[in-house]
Amino acid sequence: xxxxxxxxxxxxxxxxxxxxxxxxxxxxxxxxxxxxxxxxxxxxxxxxxxxxxxxxxxxxxxxxxxxxxxxxxxxxxxxxxxxxxxxxxxxxxxxxxxxxxxxxxxxxxxxxxxxxxxxxxxxxxxxxxxxxxxxxxxxx
Amino acid sequence: xxxxxxxxxxxxxxxxxxxxxxxxxxxxxxxxxxxxxxxxxxxxxxxxxxxxxxxxxxxxxxxxxxxxxxxxxxxxxxxxxxxxxxxxxxxxxxxxxxxxxxxxxxxxxxxxxxxxxxxxxxxxxxxxxxxxxxxxxxxxxxxxxxxxxxxxxxxxxxxxxxxxxxxxxxxxxxxxxxxxxxxxxxxxxxxxxxxxxxxxxxxxxxxxxxxxxxxxxxxxxxxxxxxxxxxxxxxxxxxxxxxxxxxxxxxxxxxxxxxxxxxxxxxxxxxxxxxxxxxxxxxxxxxxxxxxxxxxxxxxxxxxxxxxxxxxxxxxxxxxxxxxxxxxxxxxxxxxxxxxxx
Numbered sequence: 001x002x003x004x005x006x007x008x009x010x011x012x013x014x015x016x017x018x019x020x021x022x023x024x025x026x027x028x029x030x031x032x033x034x035x036x037x038x039x040x041x042x043x044x045x046x047x048x049x050x051x052x053x054x055x056x057x058x059x060x061x062x063x064x065x066x067x068x069x070x071x072x073x074x075x076x077x078x079x080x081x082x083x084x085x086x087x088x089x090x091x092x093x094x095x096x097x098x099x100x101x102x103x104x105x106x107x108x109x110x111x112x113x114x115x116x117x118x119x120x121x122x123x124x125x126x127x128x129x130x131x132x133x134x135x136x137x138x139x140x
Numbered sequence: 141x142x143x144x145x146x147x148x149x150x151x152x153x154x155x156x157x158x159x160x161x162x163x164x165x166x167x168x169x170x171x172x173x174x175x176x177x178x179x180x181x182x183x184x185x186x187x188x189x190x191x192x193x194x195x196x197x198x199x200x201x202x203x204x205x206x207x208x209x210x211x212x213x214x215x216x217x218x219x220x221x222x223x224x225x226x227x228x229x230x231x232x233x234x235x236x237x238x239x240x241x242x243x244x245x246x247x248x249x250x251x252x253x254x255x256x257x258x259x260x261x262x263x264x265x266x267x268x269x270x271x272x273x274x275x276x277x278x279x280x281x282x283x284x285x286x287x288x289x290x291x292x293x294x295x296x297x298x299x300x301x302x303x304x305x306x307x308x309x310x311x312x313x314x315x316x317x318x319x320x321x322x323x324x325x326x327x328x329x330x331x332x333x334x335x336x337x338x339x340x341x342x343x344x345x346x347x348x349x350x351x352x353x354x355x356x357x358x359x360x361x362x363x364x365x366x367x368x369x370x371x372x373x374x375x376x377x378x379x380x381x382x383x384x385x386x387x388x389x390x391x392x393x394x395x396x397x398x399x400x401x402x403x404x405x406x407x408x409x410x411x412x413x414x415x416x417x418x419x420x421x422x423x424x425x426x427x428x429x430x431x432x433x434x435x436x437x438x439x440x441x442x443x444x445x446x447x448x449x450x451x452x453x454x455x456x457x458x459x460x461x462x463x464x465x466x467x468x469x470x471x472x473x474x475x476x477x478x479x480x481x482x
Binding site: 027028029030032033036037041103121122123124125126127 | 170173174177181206209210212213214215216217218219361
């Protein structure tokens with residue numbers, strides 16, 4: 001991990017290729033668009049799923065950031081974040097919420113679960129990408 | 141035996157063909173999705189997308205579907221880029237041609253396209269208005285959606301009133317119309333508030349429909365509505381009109397409770413004596429939300445004196461709030477002790 005960070009400090013343009021991002025959303029088209037932007041134009045490595053439980057079941061997966069909706073199959077968004085935070089391998093992972101169902105109390109709850117950023121849908125994709133990059137830069 | 145075998149072959153064949161078509165459609169959609177995403181970034185990609193569509197006009201609906209799916213999820217500049225693609229003359233002409241078609245399916249497709257780009261060409265406005273009166277509800281509904289999504293603010297109020305009047309048998313279609321209007325970015329919020337006031341004051345709209353309108357409007361979570369809801373509640377209570385308007389009254393009280401509008405406390409307490417279950421329950425819920433001294437006092441009185449279903453409602457609503465629950469039950473015991481003969 002340290003070696004990864006040092007390399008990034010040396011050459012910032014290589015930043016993207018060093019990070020794995022997991023996308024969780026039920027809207028296939030939005031997943032397609034985010035996947036396209038993050039991989040083709042920014043060079044991130046992206047894993048996509050419509051179901052958060054799959055993420056927990058993949059033991060070899062070590063993402064750097066999760067960009068997720070609050071609504072998904074099988075589990076509620078808050079429950080999933082709690083489960084993610086309870087696992088050691090995900091303890092320092094960055095989480096960004098991209099959701100329509102947001103209000104003050106949900107945002108407060110998300111903050112208490114150490115969520116790094118919250119974006120209201122419908123969102124400008126340029127802004128989403130910017131916030132993803134910003135969160136990952138803070139990790140360095 | 142032979143017929144059975146023939147049918148089995150035919151069924152298998154048709155399933156295989158459907159699977160093949162679905163697979164082909166998926167791969168085409170993926171291809172066009174990538175082209176649409178690239179078109180949002182650079183003009184060259186956009187040119188090649190439309191060149192491809194010129195050669196294969198049958199693929200226009202696929203691009204329209206990709207763009208419509210995206211519009212539901214994206215905003216800001218991304219949304220504008222998607223709308224720009226949809227407004228390209230090649231796509232626009234394709235769907236406007238459908239608007240003049242006698243085929244109703246095509247007409248609806250055209251209307252849904254216009255709803256996506258949130259524009260009605262001036263030449264089609266009168267036709268869109270006449271469709272709101274069409275005997276087929278789905279055509280009227282689609283046409284109303286187009287008008288409500290557009291910037292034609294002089295038409296919104298009359299279309300909403302018309303649709304509220306004609307939707308008595310399928311009230312819940314009004315939910316989509318009101319949300320479309322509320323999400324209309326061309327219209328300032330103040331104008332929308334005035335339009336909703338006109339709907340709630342209109343004599344052409346039934347009381348049941350007005351109750352539904354209040355429930356929908358309160359789901360927009362816009363607290364500015366509370367003052368108007370409060371005025372309506374006062375009007376109904378002061379003029380003793382509640383008997384004819386139970387559902388409307390219950391909806392108004394629920395909305396005021398939801399907005400935590402404590403100014404309405406006195407009127408809501410008065411409403412607890414209205415002889416209607418829905419109104420009483422709405423009032424109890426609002427008082428529990430307010431949690432003021434006066435509201436708790438009223439809840440204690442209701443708990444100690446009224447029917448079982450109200451007691452159950454209070455117990456159920458306060459079960460997550462131990463302090464409030466204890467206050468109401470303990471006070472009820474003390475009220476009973478005072479009343480018991482020595």
